Amino acid sequence: MNDLQQLVRQLIPNQDENNKVFTEQKNSAAELGSVFYSGQYRGDQASFRWEPQEKHVRQLIQLDGDKAAKILGALAHKQRLDILRSVLQEPLTGPDLVERLNMGTTGQLYHHIKALVGADLLVQEERGGKYTIPGPRALPLLLLLAAASDLMDTSDYLAMTEARTNAHAYLGGAQEVYDPHLLLWAVVENCILEHLHGTCSEVSLFLHADGSITVADNGRGIPVQALPGSEHPRVQTVLTDMSRLSSSATFLAPGSEKGISMPVVNALSLKLSVEIRRDGRVFQQHYKHGIPQSELQTVGVTKETGTSVTFLPDRDIFGKSFELSMLEKQAEDFAVLYPKLNIHVWSDLA
Structure with missing residues (x-):
């Protein structure tokens, strides 16, 4: 309760003269x-x-x-x-x-x-x-x-904070350096499930100079309508609800106790952005450490469908960076397993 009281004090802002929700009284406690x-x-x-x-x-x-x-x-x-x-x-x-x-x-x-x-x-x-x-x-x-x-959504964010604290349970035991490719393969697995459903034929991996990576597919696009009883778009639930592991793709890292779902990827990333193309529009939302930094916004129109996820693994957890050679090797392995799925690898690196 003391922690809650302290949090309330921190959340109360100082207002300017044009927005007098709370006023600061001089010569007395605020x-x-x-x-x-x-x-x-x-x-x-x-x-x-x-x-x-x-x-x-x-x-x-x-x-x-x-x-x-x-x-x-x-x-x-x-x-x-x-x-x-x-x-x-x-x-x-x-x-x-x-x-x-x-x-x-x-x-x-x-x-x-x-x-x-x-x-x-x-x-x-x-x-x-x-x-x-x-x-x-x-x-x-x-x-x-x-x-x-x-x-209600704070319960999701608390669970994501716990995932950050116990990252070893998802990434394969206590190690000094974790492999960020584990997050990447968990995201790609969602594309593969979309392909197996018959609605995705192309996946592109873009490695960016800042260390982030984009996974883009031409699937159906994550639904954006709110679930019954929720005010949030479904994509936000997909990316933040840690309790919905059974309804999302779960990649199991070697030696791990728990699977890596999309909320886990979001929680273990310094920042993550999602772009969805469906229903004739382009939607976008941004996250930091799994917490939404914006509402789901309509940013354009399109005739395409699909989902693009761009994320930067948290360097406090992942000591390594993505390796272009490993991406290319894995893309070749996927091509053997899924011959009808085209996986392309691109890089901004010089």
């Missing part, structure tokens, strides 16, 4: 500002309204850390959160919850319900009756879920 909120909850059984509220930021970041952690910890329990989300939709009995959440036994359910009732997050209409969210708790819970949805 005023951190306030959060204003209000709202209304309407359900089938009841309706509750919050009058406008104000919480000083200083008050929020000085909350009792132990108590705040207990609240967040209780709500972070998946089964308890599932119970609350279900009851928010409509009042439900215990058997209703067991069936809806596939919990198997009522004993498992009531263990969590007892905790939620004790915390005043659930009430039961009568013995054996339906459970509901107490009126004063409904809106704060919804606001907390709304805040969680805005912070």
Whole structure:
């Protein structure tokens, strides 16, 4: 909690005279500002309204850390959160919850319900009756879920940070110098899967003078529409969601514990850019250490389809550079394995 408080302090910017979100008061400690909120909850059984509220930021970041952690910890329990989300939709009995959440036994359910009732997050209409969210708790819970949805992508970035910290698990054990070609072959594998699907016949590898490399194919292009329940384009999920290993190509380095997926390539790269050609348009997005530096932008029109990924392996992790001779040798090996796939190697090197 102390780390969170410190982070909030760092995130609050100094504003100029033309953008007075927070003002700096001289001769006193800098005023951190306030959060204003209000709202209304309407359900089938009841309706509750919050009058406008104000919480000083200083008050929020000085909350009792132990108590705040207990609240967040209780709500972070998946089964308890599932119970609350279900009851928010409509009042439900215990058997209703067991069936809806596939919990198997009522004993498992009531263990969590007892905790939620004790915390005043659930009430039961009568013995054996339906459970509901107490009126004063409904809106704060919804606001907390709304805040969680805005912070949802941070779970991906935390996982990518862990991948950087534990790079050896993906790259083949503890070594002094890791081979960046491992990332390259993981990206190329995605092109090969597209080829096996029958939608890719050309792959080009461009080695750049700054040490970065581009892998371009003429496949379908990574989809750009948002997935259900997400505000982010699918390409961002493909490049950042570490939990979707099963739905993406996974290259296994010799001696490694985990496969190298596209999010791993992104996490272990100092910078990465993706360009997608599909639906008559050209889309582009940039990343640094796996974190988006821009929204997915439309930058042109085209009649072509395909994906181009340009990335620069992080030199703090990879002590070697890409070798043109190794690229050419691997392209020859791929030509034997996939005779209908044309792989070209180009270089900006003098």
